[in-house]
Amino acid sequence: MAPVLAESLNRIPFWFLRHGETDWNAEGRSQGRTDIPLNSVGLLQARRAAKTLAGIGGIATIVASPLVRARVTAEISAEALGLPVEFDEDLQEVNFGEQEGQPMGDWYDDWIAGQYTPEGAETFAGLLARAVAAVNRATARPAPVLVVAHGALFRALRLAFGHEPNVRTPNALPIRCEPPADGGRVWEVTPAELAPE
Numbered sequence: 001m002a003p004v005l006a007e008s009l010n011r012i013p014f015w016f017l018r019h020g021e022t023d024w025n026a027e028g029r030s031q032g033r034t035d036i037p038l039n040s041v042g043l044l045q046a047r048r049a050a051k052t053l054a055g056i057g058g059i060a061t062i063v064a065s066p067l068v069r070a071r072v073t074a075e076i077s078a079e080a081l082g083l084p085v086e087f088d089e090d091l092q093e094v095n096f097g098e099q100e101g102q103p104m105g106d107w108y109d110d111w112i113a114g115q116y117t118p119e120g121a122e123t124f125a126g127l128l129a130r131a132v133a134a135v136n137r138a139t140a141r142p143a144p145v146l147v148v149a150h151g152a153l154f155r156a157l158r159l160a161f162g163h164e165p166n167v168r169t170p171n172a173l174p175i176r177c178e179p180p181a182d183g184g185r186v187w188e189v190t191p192a193e194l195a196p197e
Contacts, residue, residue, distance in 0.1 A: 009132055009160050009187075011179040012139040015059065015146040017077065018154060019069040020045035020172040028104050032096030032121075032152075037068050044197075045172035046073040050080035051195040053146065053174055059083065063138040064148035065091035073172060074148035085148075086141070090134035093150035097121030108166050112155070128156040146174075162186035 020042030024031045038046065053059060059081055064074035066087045074085045097120030099105070110116035112124045131153050138145050151169045159165040161177065162185045169175070174192040 009157075009179070010136045010139045012143060012145075013176065013178040014135070014139050015053070015056075015144060016154060016157070016175045016177055017049055017053075017073065017146060017148045018151055018169045018171055018173070019065075019067075019073040019148065020049070022069050024101070025171060030096045030099045030102055030104050031069075031150075032093050032100040033067070034100045035068050038072055042069070042073075042171065043076075046076040048194055048197060049073070049172040049174055050077040052192050053077050054080040055195050056174070056192060059144050059146045061138070061141040061143070061145045062086065062148065063088055063091065063134075063141065063145060065093065065150060065153075067092055067150070070148050070150060074146075077146065077148065081146075088134045088137060090130045090137075091147065091149040091153065094124075094127045094152045095120070095122045096152075108155075112159070112165050124156065127153065128159060131156040132160050158189070161189055163189060 020038045022036040022042055023039050024036045062074055062078050062083050063086045064070050066089060078085045097118040099118040099121065107116055114125060117123050135147060138147050154169045155165045158167060176190045178188040180186055
């Protein structure tokens with residue numbers, strides 16, 4: 001049973017971009033708050049995402065996690081879009097406690113359900129509340145907004161969108177997040193078609 005939302009997302013469409021690849025992503029290790037930089041693949045991915053976003057056009061605001069992998073990804077997009085980057089501490093990745101640096105295990109479902117939290121880690125319910133509040137602050141800025149953050153944080157947002165949360169988000173793939181036109185609960189979550197390399 002997943003956590004119940006105390007508050008809901010502003011019904012405002014936005015773009016989400018997970019950071020580019022890091023060595024720990026490539027090795028299948030949990031990063032959390034450990035500040036791992038982009039690797040060479042991640043830098044290429046971030047540039048391709050920036051080219052994609054520039055082709056889409058119209059983004060007015062960029063809000064990002066201050067962790068270096070998200071910050072650099074956001075700065076590459078910002079340069080392509082001619083925009084500054086604003087930072088929100090609450091867009092940081094979840095604190096995975098004792099699991100940081102460890103191979104990614106099969107405990108995510110239990111963590112999302114509130115049945116298990118690694119020693120020293122943030123609960124999924126805590127992440128969910130923080131992620132929703134941060135995105136609501138971001139979407140209160142001039143639209144359209146690009147949010148640049150992290151994979152586990154997007155799992156929480158997927159739950160807020162009415163989707164299955166435990167789905168891996170690709171690195172550096174812009175995703176359009178749009179509230180339902182019919183006033184329902186399930187958002188449209190649509191990956192962009194990446195620009196040619």
